[in-house]
Amino acid sequence: MRDIRTQAETGARLEDRRVWIAVAALTVAGFLLRLACAHGDLWLDEIWSVNHIRNLANAGAILWRLPSTNNHILNSLWLWIIGSKAPVVLIRLESIIVGTLTVPVAALLCGRSGPVAAITGAALAAGATIFVQYGSEARGYAGLLLMIFVAAEALECFLEKPSTAARFGFAGAVALGALFHLTMLPAAATLTAATLLRSKFRGRSFAEVLVNGLDPALMGIIGAAPALALLAASILNTHRIETGALTPFSVTALGQSLTSLYAATLGLPFDLPLPFALLLCLGLTGLAVLLLAPERLVLPLATLLLPAAFAALTRAPNVQYPRFYLIAVLGLVLLVSDVTQKFWRQRCWAALFGLGGFLLVGNAIHLEKLFVFGRGNIRPLVARMEHDGATTFGTNMPLETWVSLHFYDPRGALTLVQSRDWCARPPNWYVLTDRPGEKLPDAFGPGGCAGPYRLATVVERAPLSGLGYALYHAPHPPR
Template sequence: MDRRGWWLLGAILAVGLALRIAGAQGGLWLDEAWSALQAHDAGTPLGIFLNINHDNNHHLNSLWLQFVGIAAPSPVQRGLSIVTSTLSILIAAQIGARRGTGVALVTAALFAVSPAMVTMGSEARGYAPMMLALLLAILLIDRWLAGEAERSPATALALCFFLGALSQLTILFGFLAVAGWVFFALWKRDGFKPAFLATLKLFAPSLIAFALVFAILAAGAAQGGGFKFGNYDPFTWLQFLHGVSELIEYTLGFPVVSVFWLVLVPALVILAPSAGVARLGFHRLAILGFPLTLALLHSGNVAHPRYYLLVGIALLILLGEMLWREFAAGGWRRWAAAAAFVTILAGSLAQDIDLAINRRGDTSAAIRAMQARAPAGAELLIDRDTARAALEVGATQAGYRLEIRKQVCAPARFLLADRFKGEDPPETVERCGRHYRPIVAMRAHGLSGTHWTLYEHTP
């Protein structure tokens, strides 16, 4: 990459960082706040591994949250994700640079502005560190398959997958896609048995790393009375299709629910060989094989878009190379590729701006509203426990005395009703003869957040 290319990449990194900082404003939402409380209650770094024992515990993120403290400003609590997500743009550029400077810059730009990547990269969860670890593994494998590695990357890969698994266990899906990519590439070149043995040798340290992570989880579960899950939703085709399509929509910047995405994306993978795109084995396994396997296995919790982050990562790498190759081909293909690229950028930036404004349905606005009306502190009723963590963290950050009650008939000046997407809080609330009227409300947009309405008692 020449000097001009580096300057352009620097500008892309600056834009990506700015979008993530802007998206990191506002109060923590449900899952983030829950993680912050768990990290705080764990007490010590060792407690992160032994005392939480919950699937909401993304260990490296929890260690960061414990280090900065529960009262730290939200952008600081989200700092680990901001930094690792921004570094992911650089690694994505390096992956693209193996096919040319143009591919590097287009790929970096897509990762910088993709609403899915900006969202994951600006919230206090483990998805952004996991994504960085997976992208590093992809880069190492790409160099090794091309014969450019001076030594085996087996140890480096094990470190990537170990840290990635301590960030978010869904990196296991990425591991399977990467390992399958290596096996099929070697099988095509050397035959089945040599490919199998070479793949096993390369990933043996990674398997040991995963075993160590699961041993850590098992030790914590034994110490804490078993491993716990937040919720488990049985498989349905409607939830599966919704989860996959929503992740694709926010990866490309157009959150329009349509079966069109479920046709377009497989078509891109099918057309990739004719466009001269590399890493076909990885793209096929990550974009098509992974979600289809979940569907065949009827896995649970398939409605959550972030479950399919691997699909978004692979799709952006594929698009980065495909768009540049079509642009370089000239003629009508150049105009079509340029139009597609500009459309994705425009749609993505619009969603990123909406994230920065909406702030995931910013729960800190409820704290500010109560502070304005009751500066010395307040009693607050909640109708669901899902609101408690975000309110506790928000009150701690603001230094505000807030007594949260769940009892149906407990007297309180304020009441907050939170709802997930698809649900709406009531217009007014009657609670044990007390009338509550709404004073402020927020509706969350994007991949994260919940709707809520704050009510005040009206005598």
């Protein structure tokens, strides 16, 4: 009997060792993928982040004198340390590192369902488009994703056995996540709500659920305090707050945002018509619901449904940005990991390898575009425009295009002509920003006095982040 038990324990340890060797290999692969995709020019949001820290006297100004929604504090501190003139890979190195750390954390979290689930979670964190793209650009989203997974793991430990380590692990993850990006706060609220639902699902009374729920809720509030205090200090010190443009709520935009999260995580096409994309995402989620045990569905479905429902009920602005709903990525990774574990246990080899192949091929196609196009390379555009010396340009997005082009125009040879002046001073070039596939009409602008312009070149970009450009030139530029 003792020999049988010893053999079982040895087999379990061997399986454990093999799993973590696989996770280590996937972690290295995830690092190399992020490194490979970190080349290419910075894009608008990264440029704004670099510009913010250029003239700061000290790092403290980032903490309490920079009240901007574009100030992802831990990312800004990294940029201040290395300087605005650092090589682009070094500028993005912090995101590469913290993004890579998500791989073993995802394996630990998903591995509660079994070894295949652990490897699946690690593989998705290593190579899914959303992890690689946000893990290779100088923004706070890679750190946010890491802390979402750490917070979820801390709450798993809390559900198994409430402890001081689990409580403070959750609070620490919320604190660091919010310093990477403030959308950690709604993510933490979603995780707390899911923990309450899971406690109720396990048969505890309503009173017990409320009492047990006070722990993570209180620790979440404690974790949120540093980021909120620094934001308040910045506003009080400068008497202002900088936000980007606020786009009114739209059901269509929210639907596109959520389907983009599915595409970037599971490797689905990005350009499907919205009704078809929604049906496909609902169908895949429904299939997971049919396959998995109800208790395993509470957390994933909470992350997918609660933030979207809250945005719809409050008619939140800027729902068109998938990066504001990264908590849903956690839910997708958990669902896929649990499904692959079930296929493995039931020896459904065709389904297992079919799912794995689909995830691999779809994400490989997306990552190939990221590797080739980056986030929209600006320097070739500037070089083309400045080929014959100083010149002028107009654009459909004056502020965004000027900031992007000026960053890569050290000679200051480009002059922006505002639309009101196009009739009196027709620009030599026209930059159609963020709509590179759209055809420029022969006449446009105030009174239709601009044009015709001929297409000179198109700068493409990968999905999720970045800007694409279509560059047009006047047939006979004014002298």
